[in-house]
Amino acid sequence: MISVPVQYNYDEKLAGIDGSSRDLTNIQPVVPFTLNDDWSIVSRTILPIVNIDSGHGQSINGNADILQSVFFSPDDPYHGWLYGFGAVLSLPVASEPELGSEKWSLGPTAVVLKQEHGWTYGMLVNQLLDVAGDDDRESVNETFLQPFAGYTWHTATSLFLNSESIIDWENDTQSVPVNLMLSQVVPIAGQIFSFQVGARYWADSAPADPEGTGFRFNVTWVFLKDK
Numbered sequence: 184m185i186s187v188p189v190q191y192n193y194d195e196k197l198a199g200i201d202g203s204s205r206d207l208t209n210i211q212p213v214v215p216f217t218l219n220d221d222w223s224i225v226s227r228t229i230l231p232i233v234n235i236d237s238g239h240g241q242s243i244n245g246n247a248d249i250l251q252s253v254f255f256s257p258d259d260p261y262h263g264w265l266y267g268f269g270a271v272l273s274l275p276v277a278s279e280p281e282l283g284s285e286k287w288s289l290g291p292t293a294v295v296l297k298q299e300h301g302w303t304y305g306m307l308v309n310q311l312l313d314v315a316g317d318d319d320r321e322s323v324n325e326t327f328l329q330p331f332a333g334y335t336w337h338t339a340t341s342l343f344l345n346s347e348s349i350i351d352w353e354n355d356t357q358s359v360p361v362n363l364m365l366s367q368v369v370p371i372a373g374q375i376f377s378f379q380v381g382a383r384y385w386a387d388s389a390p391a392d393p394e395g396t397g398f399r400f401n402v403t404w405v406f407l408k409d410k
Contacts, residue, residue, distance in 0.1 A: 186213045188403040192383070194393035202238030205393060207231060215408065221259070225267060227252040233282050245278030252292050252309065268293040271309040273323070275316055286316035288323045296331075303343075304332040324352040339368035343379075346386070356389040362399055377403040 190209040197203040210230045215223050231247040251274065254267030271292040277283025288311040296305025306329060313323035328350070333343030342365055349358045364381035379401035388394055 184405055185215070185408045186403050186405045187211075188213075188401055190399065190401040192397060192399050194383070194385075194397035196394045197235065197238075198391050199394055200238045202236075204236045204238070206234040208233075215256075218255075221257060223256050223258060225254040225256055227254070235281075243279055243281050245282055247277050248283040249274040249276050254292065254294060263299065264295055264297050265305075266293070266295045271311065273311055284313070284316070284323050285320045286313035286323050288313045288325075301334050301336065302332070303335065306330045322353050326350040326352070333364075341366045349389075351389060354389070357387050358385075358389045358392050359387040360385050360397070364399065364401070366401075375405040377401075377405065379403070
């Protein structure tokens with residue numbers, strides 16, 4: 184299957200400033216490719232589009248750095264566990280300096296998950312270290328952790344909980360938004376779509392992060408891919 188999620192996030196009170204807000208839309212196509220009878224390669228791209236309102240009449244708009252992940256995944260699960268491993272690359276293509284690192288960053292990534300009795304649970308992880316770019320910009324040394332768990336009913340309705348922690352080792356800070364999402368799979372004109380809506384809470388924030396609660400809406404287009 185190919186899936187194309189378009190995820191919208193709204194957060195307020197950036198860096199603790201009342202009246203400030205951020206609109207973040209992530210376009211995240213996931214495309215599998217058959218390598219041989221036993222293995223597949225899965226490409227996952229994240230293109231963030233950002234609008235930041237400072238709360239003082241100033242705003243920043245544009246795209247942030249692209250995050251490209253490639254996973255090698257066996258077709259047969261290991262004791263019921265699906266898994267993949269590979270590399271992640273951050274491309275410094277941000278349209279504004281404030282929206283990106285201006286660094287090429289590279290590192291390993293892995294995902295594991297299991298589905299049983301309606302439950303889905305697992306974790307996605309990656310580690311980024313800068314390897315090239317503007318020497319005047321801050322170094323990149325970040326770990327991303329995304330544990331997730333959810334339950335799906337026979338009506339194709341799901342309730343999912345996850346967190347998306349970023350540990351910034353360079354500045355000794357961490358960002359921990361927690362998301363609770365309700366989703367429904369809906370066929371429309373012969374195509375399959377998944378709609379998600381939910382709330383997010385910032386359990387921990389780096390100095391420039393939002394604080395408090397936020398909102399997330401996600402639409403995913405899913406369709407079969409010919410081998």
